[in-house]
Amino acid sequence: MERFWNWVCSVVPLWRITLAVIMILLTISVFSIGFVESGSESYYITLFNFVVLGILLTGNVSILYQCKKGREKELEQAKDLETFEGE
Numbered sequence: 001m002e003r004f005w006n007w008v009c010s011v012v013p014l015w016r017i018t019l020a021v022i023m024i025l026l027t028i029s030v031f032s033i034g035f036v037e038s039g040s041e042s043y044y045i046t047l048f049n050f051v052v053l054g055i056l057l058t059g060n061v062s063i064l065y066q067c068k069k070g071r072e073k074e075l076e077q078a079k080d081l082e083t084f085e086g087e
Contacts, residue, residue, distance in 0.1 A: 016064070022057050
């Protein structure tokens with residue numbers, strides 16, 4: 001499992017770009033909901049778009065959180081090792 005997270009976290013800049021794209025699409029969807037007629041096909045497509053973007057946003061943020069948590073753990077271990085070697 002650690003190999004998987006190492007691979008996923010090795011492309012964190014791409015995950016951040018993906019997060020920006022998701023946020024842009026979410027913003028466009030929020031603005032477009034005011035221009036579509038309630039009950040029309042476009043309205044339901046926009047609602048479905050919110051669901052898909054919500055799932056993508058949740059996954060993306062959880063990946064970024066796990067990578068940050070793993071990186072902090074690595075830095076803490078390196079700091080402990082450095083302190084131990086310095087004594």
